[in-house]
Amino acid sequence: MAVFERAGEYTEQVLDLVARIPPGRVLTYGDVAWVFGRPGARAVGMVMRYHGSSVPWWRVLRAGGHPPTGHAERAREHYEEEGTPLVAAATDAGYRVDLDAARWLP
DNA sequence: GCTCTGACTATTC
DNA sequence: CGAATAGCCAGAG
Numbered sequence: 001m002a003v004f005e006r007a008g009e010y011t012e013q014v015l016d017l018v019a020r021i022p023p024g025r026v027l028t029y030g031d032v033a034w035v036f037g038r039p040g041a042r043a044v045g046m047v048m049r050y051h052g053s054s055v056p057w058w059r060v061l062r063a064g065g066h067p068p069t070g071h072a073e074r075a076r077e078h079y080e081e082e083g084t085p086l087v088a089a090a091t092d093a094g095y096r097v098d099l100d101a102a103r104w105l106p
Numbered sequence: 107g108c109t110c111t112g113a114c115t116a117t118t119c
Numbered sequence: 120c121g122a123a124t125a126g127c128c129a130g131a132g
Contacts (some may be wrong), residue, residue, distance in 0.1 A: 010129060029114055032127085040128035045113040050130075052113070060113080068113040090120085110132085119123075 004068050006051060010036065014047045017106065023082040025104030026097050036104060038070040065097040 006012070013036055021027055029041040048057045048068070058075040061067050065087070067075040072093030079086055085098035 007130070033114090036123090038128070039115085039126095041114040042112060042127065043114090043129040046111085046130060048113050057113075062113085063115060071113065108132105111130090112128105115125105115127085117124085117126105119121105 007047075009036070010040070010043060011051065013099045014044050015051055015055050018048075018055040018060055020106065021056060021104055024084050024102065026059050026065070026084060026099065026102045027054050027104055028059055028061055028065075028099065030063055031103070031105065032060060038068065061097055061099075065099040065102075067097070 006015075010017075014032060017032060017035060018027070019049070029044045030039070032044045033040045044060070045068070045079050048060060056078070057068065058071070058078040061075075062069075066072075072095075076086070076093055076095060079097060085101045087098045088094070089096040
């Protein structure tokens, strides 16, 4: 595949997986890292910061269904547009994604 | 090749 | 529930 040949394998795998996430579905940083057999949740976030412009980063959230730091507002627009199950919550942007229903695994 | 940084997570106060 | 602490990994300088 190697469509995202920009950095190490890890980055390529992360970008490839995120790009494969179907609409209306989401994944947590921990899950993405878990798929690669590496608890590098932080590394996944870094990949998004550098190459997130090339992938649907809004489909990748933190543990508990909270959107990425500083991007909650922007991500919410995508969730409503794709029909991602959201849940009202008194955290971050005042909402969170229903992982129990939107969680997706390859 | 070492050090700093960060879109994280879990635990504790 | 909110803030603080520690542990974790990979990339960039």
